[in-house]
Amino acid sequence: MDGPITPQAAERRRPPVIQPGQTYATVTDKISSIVLVRPTTPGWLAGFLVSFALVMLLFYAIAYLLVAGVGIWGVNIPVGWGFAIVNFVWWIGIGHAGTLISAILLLLNQQWRTSINRFAEAMTLFAVACAGLFPLLHLGRPWFFYWLLPYPNAMGVWPQFRSPLVWDVFAVTTYFTVSLIFWFVGLIPDLATLRDRAKKRSSRILYGILAMGWRGSALHWHRYQTAYLLLAGLATPLVVSVHTVVSFDFAVGILPGWHSTIFPPYFVAGAIYSGFAMVLTLAIPLRAVYGLEGFITMRHLENMAKVMLATGWIVAYGYVMENFMAWYSGNTYEGFTAWNRIAGPYGPAYWALILCNVLLPQLLWLKRVRTSVPALFVLALVINVGMWLERFVIVITSLHRDFLPSSWGMYSPTRWDWATLFGSIGLFVALLFLFIRFLPMISIFEMRELVSESPAGD
Amino acid sequence: MAQVFYPSTNTIFRLCLFSALFLIAFLLWVLATLQRSSYMTEANVEQDQPVQFSHKHHVADDGIDCRYCHTSVEASAFAGIPPTKTCMNCHSEIFRDSDYLSPVRESFRTGQPIRWNRVHQLADFVYFDHSIHVSKGVGCSTCHGRVDQMPLVRQVVSLQMEWCLDCHRHPELYLRPVDQVFSMEWQPPSDQPERGRQLAKLYRIRSVEELTSCSTCHR
Numbered sequence: 001m002d003g004p005i006t007p008q009a010a011e012r013r014r015p016p017v018i019q020p021g022q023t024y025a026t027v028t029d030k031i032s033s034i035v036l037v038r039p040t041t042p043g044w045l046a047g048f049l050v051s052f053a054l055v056m057l058l059f060y061a062i063a064y065l066l067v068a069g070v071g072i073w074g075v076n077i078p079v080g081w082g083f084a085i086v087n088f089v090w091w092i093g094i095g096h097a098g099t100l101i102s103a104i105l106l107l108l109n110q111q112w113r114t115s116i117n118r119f120a121e122a123m124t125l126f127a128v129a130c131a132g133l134f135p136l137l138h139l140g141r142p143w144f145f146y147w148l149l150p151y152p153n154a155m156g157v158w159p160q161f162r163s164p165l166v167w168d169v170f171a172v173t174t175y176f177t178v179s180l181i182f183w184f185v186g187l188i189p190d191l192a193t194l195r196d197r198a199k200k201r202s203s204r205i206l207y208g209i210l211a212m213g214w215r216g217s218a219l220h221w222h223r224y225q226t227a228y229l230l231l232a233g234l235a236t237p238l239v240v241s242v243h244t245v246v247s248f249d250f251a252v253g254i255l256p257g258w259h260s261t262i263f264p265p266y267f268v269a270g271a272i273y274s275g276f277a278m279v280l281t282l283a284i285p286l287r288a289v290y291g292l293e294g295f296i297t298m299r300h301l302e303n304m305a306k307v308m309l310a311t312g313w314i315v316a317y318g319y320v321m322e323n324f325m326a327w328y329s330g331n332t333y334e335g336f337t338a339w340n341r342i343a344g345p346y347g348p349a350y351w352a353l354i355l356c357n358v359l360l361p362q363l364l365w366l367k368r369v370r371t372s373v374p375a376l377f378v379l380a381l382v383i384n385v386g387m388w389l390e391r392f393v394i395v396i397t398s399l400h401r402d403f404l405p406s407s408w409g410m411y412s413p414t415r416w417d418w419a420t421l422f423g424s425i426g427l428f429v430a431l432l433f434l435f436i437r438f439l440p441m442i443s444i445f446e447m448r449e450l451v452s453e454s455p456a457g458d
Numbered sequence: 459m460a461q462v463f464y465p466s467t468n469t470i471f472r473l474c475l476f477s478a479l480f481l482i483a484f485l486l487w488v489l490a491t492l493q494r495s496s497y498m499t500e501a502n503v504e505q506d507q508p509v510q511f512s513h514k515h516h517v518a519d520d521g522i523d524c525r526y527c528h529t530s531v532e533a534s535a536f537a538g539i540p541p542t543k544t545c546m547n548c549h550s551e552i553f554r555d556s557d558y559l560s561p562v563r564e565s566f567r568t569g570q571p572i573r574w575n576r577v578h579q580l581a582d583f584v585y586f587d588h589s590i591h592v593s594k595g596v597g598c599s600t601c602h603g604r605v606d607q608m609p610l611v612r613q614v615v616s617l618q619m620e621w622c623l624d625c626h627r628h629p630e631l632y633l634r635p636v637d638q639v640f641s642m643e644w645q646p647p648s649d650q651p652e653r654g655r656q657l658a659k660l661y662r663i664r665s666v667e668e669l670t671s672c673s674t675c676h677r
Contacts, residue, residue, distance in 0.1 A: 154493050156620025195462075204462045213468040 017112045018450045019294030027295075027447045031440050032190075032197055034290055040437070043289070048433040054426020061419040062137060070140055072416045079399045079411035084138035086391045087421055089246055090274070091131035091428075092172065093267075093387060095179070096239060097275025098124025102182060103235035106228075112303055114446045115295040119286070119435070120279050121183040126431040127278070128176045130424040135168065137420070164248040171245035175238050182231045188214050189224070189445045243271040250394065256337035257398035260325065266318030273311035273357075274387035276304050280380035282432065284373055286441065295442055298371055305370040308361060308383065315390075316358045333403065341397045345410060350393050356386025499616040505575045507610065509561050517606040517642065524598055524605075524640050535587040539574060542566045577611050578602075584622075585677045594661045595633040596625070599642050606642040626669040630654030633661070 065072060075082040098120040105113035136145045148169045150158050159166045192214035195207040214220060247267035250258040280301065287296040326338035341350045360382050363369045370376070396411050435441065496502050516522050525531060530538035542565040549559055565572045580586055592598075598605065603614030615621050625632050631646070633654045638644045647653060668674065 152490065154616070154618040154620050156618075156623040201462065208463050209471075213463070213471065 016297060017114065017299055018447065019297060022294060022447075022451055024448050024451055027451060028193060028197075028444055030292075030294075031442050031444045031447065032193060034436070035194060035438060035440055036197055036199070036203070044433065044437060048430060048437075051426045051430035051433060054423050055430050057419050058423025058427055061416050061423055062133075064416065065137060065420075066142065070138065072414060074411055074413045074417055076409065076411075078402045078407050078409045079396060081138075081395050081399060082411055083413050083417040083421055084134045085249075086388065086395050087424060088131050088134035088138075089267075089391045089395075090388045091127045091134070091424065092175075092246055093243060093271035093274045093391075094278045094384075095124040095127035095131065095175070095275065096243060096268070096271035097279050098122070098127075099175075099179060099182075099235050099239045100272055100275065101279070102186070103232040104239060106232045107236060111450060112300055114450055115292075115297075115442050116279060116283060116300055116304075117446075118183075118186065118443045119282065119432075119441045121179065121186065122432065122435045122439075122441075123278060123282060124179050124275075125176070125183060126428050126435075128172065128179060129431070130428050132172055132176065133424060133427075134420075135165075135172075164245065164252045167245045168249060171242045175242045178231070178235050178238055182228075182235050185224075185227055185231060186443060187439065188212060189216065190440045190443060192216065193444055194440065239272075240268055243267045250398075255398050256331070256333040257322075257341070257394065260322065262318055262321050262325075266315065266321075269311045269314035269318070270387060270390060273308060273315055274384060276308045276311070277380040277383035277387070280304050280308075280376055281384060284377045284380070286436065288373075290436075290441075292442065295447060301373065301376055302367075302370045305364050305376055305379075308380075309364040312357065312361045312364075312383070319354070319358065337398060337401065340401055341393060344397065344401070346393060346397050346400070349389055350397075353386050353389035353393055356382045357390060494616060494618070499613075499618060500579070501613050501616050504610040504612045505577050507575055508572055510558050512609045513605045513611050514607055514609045531588045532592050533589050535585075535589065537588045542572060578613055578617065580617060584675050586675070592639055593636070594663055595636055595639060595657050597634050597639045597641065597644055599644065600625075600632050600634075604642055622675065623670060626674075627666055629663055629666075629669065630658050633657040633663075 073082055073084070075084075098117075101113050101120045102117045102124075106117070136142050139145060147153070148159055148166065150161075159169075188211055191207050191211040195204055195211050198204045198207055244264040244267065247263040251260060251263040253259060283296055283301070283304075287293050323338050323342075326334040329335075341347070361379060363375070363379065369379070400411055401408055492498065517524075527540035527544055528537040529540070530536060542562060545559075545562050546566050549562060553559055561572060564570075591601075601615060602611075605611060630651050631654055634644055634646075635657065663669070
């Protein structure tokens, strides 16, 4: 241990990002065979069917909503923003880990991102798709959703550009577009691998079209690297900007508990927090079922746990500051709202959120917990629930106590609220099932690059 | 196994991607055009009526003023559809045996009003008042066209919100002297913007901000 520790030496002492003994061939075989060779298993089919049943529930709930209107939900004055907005913020937050992993960690040269970036990006896309549903369904007349877009319409008016709800439209559509392109560009070399290895003619044609004529020439790789880096640069500000704009939906509103400058950073940290919890929720079963422990190693799980611990503390700081400012500002309404959150009718939801988001995640300080797969899985689920509760507390408690006590009310979700929430989870899971069946869930070519780091390859 | 694709596929693929841009632009153009077409707005579609009443004949040939039949146009939101009695003022004397007029005579005898078919159907969520427009120098023909040349009345404008806003944003382009409001021949003079501004001042027409405020028309 004498002398300065070089980065290389420090790197060697850490657990590996890829299991020793992997070669180019084993990496390619292992990952591509999940799609090409492995038959459709009863487990996959059962999981897909359950999630697909939930998708049908979602469609049923949406169809009834279109027929009967938003009155089927529990929303009313004073709580006009119910589950739809809670779910929107929750889903869009979950997407953030994918972009952080794929863009920022790429630019920071963090090699451990390689084996989780592909499905984290897919998770981002599917989460944003689920998120995008809710504000549209919440519109009252969802079939006029395109009125949100600035186009030369026959009404001769533009959307209200001073409204954060219009900023949302731009933030979310930009986010979805950039995420989709980034994910697809990252897939191209792997799609070419699948095209070359597929046995069936139909698969060869399908993957061939998607691979867009990739031949793996030096020129292709050169352009590919340039494009991928540029896209990573484009996606990087989105990690921060999207949830900032979402937080403006609240912060711009002059309502106690919402009108606060801490909202943008606090929302972004919360988004990354919940996003990493969701990546862990997905990664742990995936590596167990498909035997990918060699690619998604303990080091990945531990790193993600550390990110969760750090962002969890930023979120906790947000909770503390909200209450501190409510007291320190001396504002009667802020003070009342803060106290109402803690001790009002929705107090149990607030304390459940503190338990899920602040208290239980402190277990991650222990290395024993960070390296225990079941403990991590349970904690990830707890944080997912906690982050959903956070949005519930923010949306509902600020609204249900109006400035005039005569306008006070309570919000309780109806069965249609629950059907839409669980239906959207079903949609998310069903899309993931399709993804792992038809596309390589780990980037094959980037893992091959990592092979040279594997001790056997030294 | 033979290759599925040939090098030429790349060119075809690029062509497809390139033409997709034009296809999307074309589809958007089709949608925008369809939305403003007569199919959607019913502009320039002649509506059948229970009586073959010709505005052209009554206005141009006979020289009857609009207000002879549409009596409430200066005083109320609704311009007014004349009762059968108004028809009979003349037609108890002239064309009294004409077959064309038998529905009118039938209506007069039974007291059942003639059920005319509406030509200008404004959406129910729009508050529109004829009297304010007429008294502030908006002429009949500005919105209804040359009714004196229409055997069967048809809507000549889209009645879409962008059409309303054209005038509410630039009223000076359409205002005319009060004595010209019921004239069918009036044409804007070459210095219309300047004259229009003076008229707007004279009529004390409110600012564009007020004219285009949501609740001016959606109350």
